[in-house]
Amino acid sequence: MTVLVTGGAGYIGSHAVLALLEAGYSVLALDNLATSSRESLRRVERLAGRQLTFIEGDIRDRQLLDKLFAEHTIEAVLHFAGLKAVGESVAEPLAYYANNVGGSVTLFQAMADAGVHRLVFSSSATVYGEPESMPLSESAPTARASNPYGQSKLVVEEVLKDLARADARWSIALLRYFNPVGAHPSGEIGEDPQGPPNNLMPYIAQVAVGKREQLTVFGADYATRDGTGVRDYIHVVDLVEGHLRALEVLENCTGAHVWNLGTGRGYSVLEMVAAFEAISGKRVPYTLQARRKGDVAECWADPTKARKELDWQARCGLEEMMADTWRWQSKNPNGY
Ligand code: NAD
Ligand code: UDP
Numbered sequence: 001m002t003v004l005v006t007g008g009a010g011y012i013g014s015h016a017v018l019a020l021l022e023a024g025y026s027v028l029a030l031d032n033l034a035t036s037s038r039e040s041l042r043r044v045e046r047l048a049g050r051q052l053t054f055i056e057g058d059i060r061d062r063q064l065l066d067k068l069f070a071e072h073t074i075e076a077v078l079h080f081a082g083l084k085a086v087g088e089s090v091a092e093p094l095a096y097y098a099n100n101v102g103g104s105v106t107l108f109q110a111m112a113d114a115g116v117h118r119l120v121f122s123s124s125a126t127v128y129g130e131p132e133s134m135p136l137s138e139s140a141p142t143a144r145a146s147n148p149y150g151q152s153k154l155v156v157e158e159v160l161k162d163l164a165r166a167d168a169r170w171s172i173a174l175l176r177y178f179n180p181v182g183a184h185p186s187g188e189i190g191e192d193p194q195g196p197p198n199n200l201m202p203y204i205a206q207v208a209v210g211k212r213e214q215l216t217v218f219g220a221d222y223a224t225r226d227g228t229g230v231r232d233y234i235h236v237v238d239l240v241e242g243h244l245r246a247l248e249v250l251e252n253c254t255g256a257h258v259w260n261l262g263t264g265r266g267y268s269v270l271e272m273v274a275a276f277e278a279i280s281g282k283r284v285p286y287t288l289q290a291r292r293k294g295d296v297a298e299c300w301a302d303p304t305k306a307r308k309e310l311d312w313q314a315r316c317g318l319e320e321m322m323a324d325t326w327r328w329q330s331k332n333p334n335g336y
Pocket of ligand 1: 006012035036082099103
């Protein structure tokens with residue numbers, strides 16, 4: 001069975017491509033390399049001992065999509081392609097809506113015309129907005145996001161729900177990721193942000209490897225255990241396993257289905273720093289600074305629905321997340 005993976009060269013996409021190849025799928029990876037490197041998929045091929053087909057191109061290019069669907073028997077699409085820098089999305093909303101919403105709609109139109117109706121979409125816990133209680137189950141209300149990036153995820157979710165209502169042939173998974181971290185245990189592929197990382201884990205890793213001086217902790221006055229923000233960090237290998245399970249489950253059901261992919265446990269920023277230091281043996285100096293605009297105090301998943309319906313749950317604990325992040329970062333101090 002052939003799967004089209006958009007954004008396949010990126011952080012999560014490359015891990016998903018590897019898992020698909022290992023599970024016996026044929027993979028077509030489409031990526032415009034806007035925020036990633038061709039090297040990630042070369043390494044994936046080496047790790048898997050199998051070849052994939054890479055197409056450098058854009059999900060907004062309808063002609064290219066039509067050609068791909070005409071030339072290959074694609075049965076499902078894992079759709080990771082998108083831009084994800086929250087601050088940049090505030091400065092450049094049009095670029096984010098054009099890429100994340102416009103690009104997604106173009107992809108769905110090409111799928112519809114090609115008769116391909118099985119889709120797994122990368123959504124985010126950001127669609128829950130500023131939740132009132134924890135943990136978050138899929139029945140919690142969604143809310144307008146505080147930035148265009150989050151809003152683009154919410155809009156695409158709504159587009160896909162409308163699509164499933166309009167045409168019963170669609171089988172769609174809306175996977176709401178909590179905080180993906182970690183790397184493949186080989187240390188060969190991992191998260192390779194361009195410029196200063198926006199996210200906590202790659203920032204910590206780059207401080208530890210000497211690329212950045214110190215971590216800025218955004219907010220120490222939240223009503224949490226130690227005053228710093230609490231999140232549900234999930235190992236990327238567990239996360240992509242959830243995609244493979246969703247792909248299988250979609251084979252036998254139609255409609256649009258929402259699943260949280262999280263562990264159900266929250267850790268604070270300072271707990272993350274301490275855990276990383278313990279595993280890596282490196283010091284991670286930090287300063288406590290003001291809150292970052294748009295951040296919530298805490299956020300963690302109720303992963304029950306995915307456990308029941310996908311027969312999936314996260315296996316890796318914090319130690320593996322830290323060890324694998326450090327292995328990747330120390331083997332590849334400058335990324336790919
Ligand atoms: P990433 O930036 O590493 O990967 C995204 C990939 O999409 C990149 O390789 C990029 O070059 C490609 N891309 C972007 N626009 C494209 C376009 N128009 N055409 C073709 N390719 C394009 O990010 P990631 O962390 O791997 O995220 C993958 C998906 O998961 C994204 O949709 C992201 O919004 C979503 N997500 C990520 C997180 C996270 O914390 N990493 C959390 C929730 C949701
Ligand atoms: N954070 C931080 N310093 C950083 C990056 C993040 O203190 O340089 C905090 C952030 O305020 C939040 C947590 O780490 O409490 C996770 O942030 P991240 O950006 O990784 O993910 P988010 O949950 O915002 O999507």
